[in-house]
Amino acid sequence: MLLHPGVGDRTFWDGQVEAFAERHLVVRYDLRGHGDSPLPGEPFSNVDDLRALLDHLGIGKAALVGNSFGGRIAIDFALAHPQRTSALVLVAPALGGHEGSPELDELDEAEEALLEAGDVDGAVELNVRIWLDGPGRIAPVAPETRELVAAAQRRAFDVQLAAYASSPPPGPVRWVEPPAATRLGEIAVPTLVVAGAHDLADFRGIADRLASGIPGARQVVLDAAHLPGLERPEELNRLVLDFLAASGA
DSSP states (O other): OEEOOTTOOGGGGHHHHHHHHTTSOOOBOOOTTBTTBOOOSSOBOHHHHHHHHHHHHTOOOEEEEEETHHHHHHHHHHHHOGGGEEEEEEESOOOTTOOOOHHHHHHHHHHHHHHHTTOHHHHHHHHIIIIIIOTTOOSOOOHHHHHHHHHHHHHHHHHHHHHHTSSSOOOOBOOOSSOGGGOGGGOOSOEEEEEETTSOHHHHHHHHHHHHHSTTOEEEEESOSSOHHHHSHHHHHHHHHHHHHHHTO
16 A cells, blocks of 8 residues: 655655556555545544545555655554554654654745745745755756656645635544554554655654664665655665565565
8 A cells, every 4th residue: 555745646656556566456545635635624534544445445454655644644554453554664754743843844834934925836846845855955856756746746735725715624634642653662563664865854863763663663764855756766666575575565
C-alpha cells in the first residue's frame, strides 16, 4: 500500500508501481484533499480511510510504504491495527506528536500568508523549493520533476481552498491517541526508515527518532531531499524490494 506525501498525490508513485508490481500486489490512492479525492465537510480519519479501503479490497494485511504525511498515516495505522500491518517503509516520514521547529513553523506561516494573499502560485513555488529542492542545496532537480510536484500541489490547493471556503468546513482530522511519538516501542513489525540527506532538519530528526525508537528498525540515508521516490526512484525501489523480501512481507 503506497501512501503519498501531503505535497502530492498518487502520481508521486509512478516511478515505483511497475517495479513493485513485479513481486507484489500494489495499491495507491489519493488521500482526502489530494488528486481526485475531495475533502468532506465533517470529521474524518486517514487511518480509518485506509482500513476501509483494505476492507473494500479484501486485503487482510499489508506492507505500508509512506512518504512524509503518508508515513505519519502508516505509523498511526500500525499502532491502531497491528494485526493488519506486515511491514513499514517510512520515507522522510512525518510523526504524530512531533513538536515542529521554529524553521518548520516559519514555513507554515509563509505558506499561509501567501494563500491568504491569494498568491497560490507563490505558495506552490514555496512548496516545490522546500520539499523537492531542499534547503540550501545547489544541485538542480529535473524540470519535469519540478513540474510534476508543482501541478500536484496546485491541484491540492484548489481542492483544499474550495473545501475550507464551504460550510461546514472539513475536519477536524482524527489521529491515534496517545500520539505516535510516545508509542514507538509498541511497533512490532519490520521497519525501514529512509531519510533524505538534504531534507529539513525536522524530518532528519524524526528519521533518527524512529530508527532508534522502533525495535529492530533500520535507517538508510539517500542523496535526496524530502521526496526520494521522485529523485532516486531506482535506488528507492531496490531498497524497498530488498527489505520486503528479507522481512518476508
